[in-house]
Amino acid sequence: MVATNRKYVFDFDSTLTRVEALDVLAEMTLKDKSNKEEIINQIQEITNLGIDGDISFTESLERRIKLLKAHKDDLGPLVDELRQKISKSIAANKEFFEKFSDDIYVISCGFKEFIDPIVEEYQIPSNRVYANTFKFDEQGNIIGFDEENVLSQHNGKIACLRDMDLEGEVQVIGDGYSDYVMKEAGIADKFFAYTENVHREKAASKADHVAPNLDEFLFVNDLPRNYSYPKNRIKILLLENVHPAALENLSKDGFSVELVKNSLPEEELIEKIKGVHVLGIRSKTQVTQKVLDAGNKLLVVGAFCIGTTQIDLDYARKKGVAVFNAPYSNTRSVVELAIGEIIMLMRSVVARSAEIHSGQWQKTAVGSREVRGKNLGIVGYGNIGKQLSILAEAIGMRVYYYDVEDKLSLGNTKKCNSLEDLLNVSDVVTLHVDDNKANKNFIGEREINQMRDGAMLINLSRGFVVDIEALAEALKSGKLGGAAIDVYPEEPRSNGEFYTALQGIPNVILTPHVGGSTEEAQRDIADFVPNKIMDYINTGNSVDAVNFPNIRLPKQQKAHRFLHIHKNVPGIMAKINEVLASYELNILGQYLSTDSDVGYVITDVDREYDKDVIKALKRVDNTIKFRVLY
Ligand SMILES: NC(=O)c1ccc[n+]([C@@H]2O[C@H](COP(=O)([O-])OP(=O)(O)OC[C@H]3O[C@@H](n4cnc5c(N)ncnc54)[C@H](O)[C@@H]3O)[C@@H](O)[C@H]2O)c1
Numbered sequence: 001m002v003a004t005n006r007k008y009v010f011d012f013d014s015t016l017t018r019v020e021a022l023d024v025l026a027e028m029t030l031k032d033k034s035n036k037e038e039i040i041n042q043i044q045e046i047t048n049l050g051i052d053g054d055i056s057f058t059e060s061l062e063r064r065i066k067l068l069k070a071h072k073d074d075l076g077p078l079v080d081e082l083r084q085k086i087s088k089s090i091a092a093n094k095e096f097f098e099k100f101s102d103d104i105y106v107i108s109c110g111f112k113e114f115i116d117p118i119v120e121e122y123q124i125p126s127n128r129v130y131a132n133t134f135k136f137d138e139q140g141n142i143i144g145f146d147e148e149n150v151l152s153q154h155n156g157k158i159a160c161l162r163d164m165d166l167e168g169e170v171q172v173i174g175d176g177y178s179d180y181v182m183k184e185a186g187i188a189d190k191f192f193a194y195t196e197n198v199h200r201e202k203a204a205s206k207a208d209h210v211a212p213n214l215d216e217f218l219f220v221n222d223l224p225r226n227y228s229y230p231k232n233r234i235k236i237l238l239l240e241n242v243h244p245a246a247l248e249n250l251s252k253d254g255f256s257v258e259l260v261k262n263s264l265p266e267e268e269l270i271e272k273i274k275g276v277h278v279l280g281i282r283s284k285t286q287v288t289q290k291v292l293d294a295g296n297k298l299l300v301v302g303a304f305c306i307g308t309t310q311i312d313l314d315y316a317r318k319k320g321v322a323v324f325n326a327p328y329s330n331t332r333s334v335v336e337l338a339i340g341e342i343i344m345l346m347r348s349v350v351a352r353s354a355e356i357h358s359g360q361w362q363k364t365a366v367g368s369r370e371v372r373g374k375n376l377g378i379v380g381y382g383n384i385g386k387q388l389s390i391l392a393e394a395i396g397m398r399v400y401y402y403d404v405e406d407k408l409s410l411g412n413t414k415k416c417n418s419l420e421d422l423l424n425v426s427d428v429v430t431l432h433v434d435d436n437k438a439n440k441n442f443i444g445e446r447e448i449n450q451m452r453d454g455a456m457l458i459n460l461s462r463g464f465v466v467d468i469e470a471l472a473e474a475l476k477s478g479k480l481g482g483a484a485i486d487v488y489p490e491e492p493r494s495n496g497e498f499y500t501a502l503q504g505i506p507n508v509i510l511t512p513h514v515g516g517s518t519e520e521a522q523r524d525i526a527d528f529v530p531n532k533i534m535d536y537i538n539t540g541n542s543v544d545a546v547n548f549p550n551i552r553l554p555k556q557q558k559a560h561r562f563l564h565i566h567k568n569v570p571g572i573m574a575k576i577n578e579v580l581a582s583y584e585l586n587i588l589g590q591y592l593s594t595d596s597d598v599g600y601v602i603t604d605v606d607r608e609y610d611k612d613v614i615k616a617l618k619r620v621d622n623t624i625k626f627r628v629l630y
């Protein structure tokens with residue numbers, strides 16, 4: 001146990017637990033009543049009136065107990081239920097309760113009958129729990145409470161704390177009126193509004209500090225804690241209208257998340273990124289050297305899409321910023337659009353549809369062909385290219401592919417040894433090369449001329465891959481029979497006006513970079529990328545980072561975890577371990593991974609450590625970034 005000159009006074013309901021215990025009891029006792037919902041609403045209303053100080057607490061207690069109709073036998077199951085409902089960050093910080101046991105008190109307007117058994121697991125004995133007690137009749141029915149107890153009266157916590165006459169600085173941690181009035185009455189020195197479970201404006205406005213979780217409270221007081229840096233202090237900026245589930249996932253884990261609908265231009269992003277730990281983007285936002293330099297706290301960039309060349313990956317790595325993406329979430333969406341477009345182009349559906357929209361009935365079979373038996377040329381036989389080949393074969397197409405890498409041919413697909421071979425043989429050419437900048441103008445006038453007369457071109461990869469002017473010319477001259485274009489060399493940052501040289505050309509399908517924009521894909525990305533981000537921030541695991549050494553080291557009990565990112569030069573590991581040895585730290589687990597520029601090492605050490613070791617590790621030559629996780 002550690003002695004301090006501070007005393008910590010915790011509220012119980014909605015602070016130590018996620019719930020109001022009497023509400024839970026009501027759910028149990030009224031479960032078979034037909035008007036259950038109505039009574040529970042009444043109870044909750046009365047609870048809130050009491051918490052906010054709008055009716056006297058004694059009145060709120062009397063009215064609730066009358067409505068509850070509870071029995072002694074309900075208390076056991078209630079305690080079992082409350083055990084499952086301990087606040088997340090309280091349960092994660094048992095060590096604090098163990099170490100500071102002598103200084104921790106509970107003052108609650110709830111009841112000792114259910115508080116004592118819960119908090120004794122947190123080393124708070126019954127004699128440090130100040131709460132009400134029930135009155136029972138001979139049959140064990142709960143019929144009231146001990147009215148002599150000051151806690152059953154209005155402002156009872158003030159009287160209770162005054163009577164306790166605690167020495168040292170008294171800090172109150174709670175969520176409501178009865179907690180902050182102890183500070184207002186001058187009995188407590190500080191009030192922390194605890195908002196992990198419920199955020200009450202009134203309480204927050206009266207607080208010396210708002211604590212969204214216990215880690216924040218422990219951080220402010222420099223006490224031992226589960227996370228050395230509370231998650232609510234980690235700022236996440238999500239741009240480009242990512243799916244709201246991403247916000248939900250990250251906020252639920254305790255991070256502070258801001259959503260911005262659009263992509264931001266460099267100058268604006270440079271301003272906005274200051275103090276941000278995690279940046280989430282899609283394909284439009286350019287994360288340049290200047291942006292990365294401005295990101296003074298930046299740890300991670302999450303690309304909520306497949307492509308990552310909008311991010312200066314090398315520079316990010318050299319700055320110790322890990323980048324994650326969603327390599328498969330929208331693959332199927334792109335493939336389905338490609339299949340649809342192949343059929344639409346081959347059947348001249350766009351022209352027929354436009355005619356009928358303008359009041360013309362033009363029934364004809366001219367220029368309308370089945371896809372069965374036609375040659376599809378897939379350029380870039382990666383995740384999208386391969387899946388497309390399977391679906392295309394299933395509808396009877398003969399599939400050819402060309403890739404710069406050796407690939408396993410799926411089904412009956414035929415590999416072409418050169419792009420020219422593929423262009424020569426295909427009725428439809430579809431581009432699925434990666435977003436490598438070397439692919440700029442990969443399909444230009446020369447390549448178009450190598451295509452069959454009347455062939456179709458589809459581009460769902462990146463806009464810079466096709467020379468749009470050359471394509472427009474080929475379509476107008478009749479060299480090509482049609483095209484479907486989803487991506488453009490220049491795309492606007494937000495919805496609005498747009499111009500391309502392809503507008504108005506017959507048998508051309510133009511879409512605004514929506515290949516991956518389906519509800520399913522966006523929903524999947526909103527789970528996938530946040531999971532990677534949370535894993536990296538919470539545990540240091542970098543598996544699947546696209547620019548960074550990949551490490552996964554299982555979490556160890558009773559350990560501190562240090563993350564050290566450094567330039568990959570000889571002797572760093574020896575220096576790190578020299579520092580650890582000089583502070584007599586035992587290494588419980590250590591894993592290093594390097595690439596040509598950067599080394600990343602996760603080290604788990606004994607629970608206890610001298611804080612100076614952190615300064616010493618940061619001073620190791622060639623250190624890029626250092627973090628203590630827990
Ligand atoms: N339109 C959209 O909304 C949308 C959605 C998702 C993906 N994309 C884009 O689709 C493309 C493909 O995605 P993926 O997941 O299949 O990528 P991938 O990395 O799995 O596959 C790309 C393939 O292209 C090959 N390749 C690269 N350059 C080549 C070249 N010059 N010639 C031949 N082959 C080449 C690579 O070797 C690789 O096999 C990417 O550019 C991606 O950004 C667009």
Ligand SMILES: O=C(O)[C@H](O)COP(=O)(O)O
Nearest residue numbers: 282283284305306307516
């Ligand atoms: O890289 C991708 O996944 C696609 O180009 C989709 O990008 P988006 O999320 O910006 O639509």
